[in-house]
Amino acid sequence: MTPARPSFRDTLARLEREGRVRRLRKEVDARHLSALVVKSALPVLFERVRGFDIPVVGGLFWNRARLAAALGWPEAELGTRFAAGASAMIEPRIVGDAPAQEVVQTGRDVDLTELPLPLLAEKDGGPYISAGVVMARSGERLNAGCYRLMYRTRDETGIDLVTVCDLRRLYEAHLARQQPLPISVSIGVHPIEVLSAAYKAPPGVSEMAIAGGLHGAPVPLVRGRTVDVPVIADAEIVLEGHLLPTGWTEDEGPFGEFAGMYGDLKANPVFKLTAITRRRDPVFHLLQMPWDNAWLGAAATEAQVWNALKTAGVDVVRVAVTEGSACRWSVIASIRKRAGGGKNALMAILALPDTKHALVVDEDVDIFDPTQVEWARTFRVQADRDVIVIAGAQGKHVDPSVRPWELEHGQLPMTAKMGIDATIPEGIPPAFYERIKHVWVDDVTPDDYE
């Protein structure tokens, strides 16, 4: 018997038992959801949203601690857990029981305005659904991804398909034949499934099989009611429909994106709904930008860095992305260093396409403590010896410092990468870095004197 994995609401219940969710019982205006999520020290569960009979939860992945708690993983092991799970994939399983289809609305009953669709940021082009796992069939393979959906009408949203991705390729193929592409959008699913969908899986690999590997149990799927695409069987809410074969023609955005800045107004395809299915008492998941989204990529990035360092023969201890770099562009690693190992580690990390800045420290430095990291960078670095700069590397349009507006159409941006070797320099005896230790610090605690 294959073990069942917890659902979204099982996870919420666990987090609440652990005191990791703040429940707001008073009625709130949906206008204020975004502000209240970002101002709360914990993820927020809004019991009552005026005009809607659906509670909302937001801020579940806002920082490393919240993401780790939602996943049920130790904070320091995001990368290693992801790597282990992703290498032990379990294919999803089609099931008969589908709480996600307890209520089925089709035709004129499809009405997105029944959902508390939040406006997240001041310049956003409208309210957005940001936590949907979008699925489409690619032959026998099931493709899953996270795509933002901008509210347009009761049965239409925009969808951002500007960036090259599997769904875009599928859409282009259908567009060439002037056929609509059927998709499903599962909202309110286990964090592992959101994280896996956000991961750009290698060709031929199913994101939901990775999710199964991370769970240690298959993701339960059920066939959509109006489209031949599966949905996550115990999702809170599901949207079904088609990407219309109209191409990149309709306005979408701007949108406050994962890097903390606004993306431009874009021309994008339209998602036309054929059904909304849901539980009888669904919870709407609000994925708050930027950090809820940025942290979703952290585990995969840390796994990628870990693997790159291992491949380079580096004895790696810990790896961490930094939040300010959208959990992607800046990486810190601690290593057990051999002579020259700091520079080797930097080259391995900076060879990855997304990494722009890398910092390497010795294993005595806690990379999750910014003060310790800064201490190492201050006292173990001579900039003329320990900072390497690589010009003309592959960059990203989303980084304004690459001046993307100066590029010709179709021209890819380039960036300069920087690595800082903050390990103890060769030739300096480690004894010079002996830290002070306070007297009797292992023997007494203030708790004994309350």
Added chain:
Amino acid sequence: MSVEGVAERMTALLHEQPQTFYELLRQLDDVEYRTILQSWGLLRERKVLARDEHGRYLVRST
């Protein structure tokens, strides 16, 4: 306030000057959020909305 009435108010506000969705919302504090969604959907269905170069909404010139 009716969905149609709010749609008319939105149209009038967008006639005055281009606005973001948020700026529009700030001027419709007295309207229930769901009605905002419904009225906005109505304007979309009627294809009366356009954008300026900053992504702000305006009413399409006929």
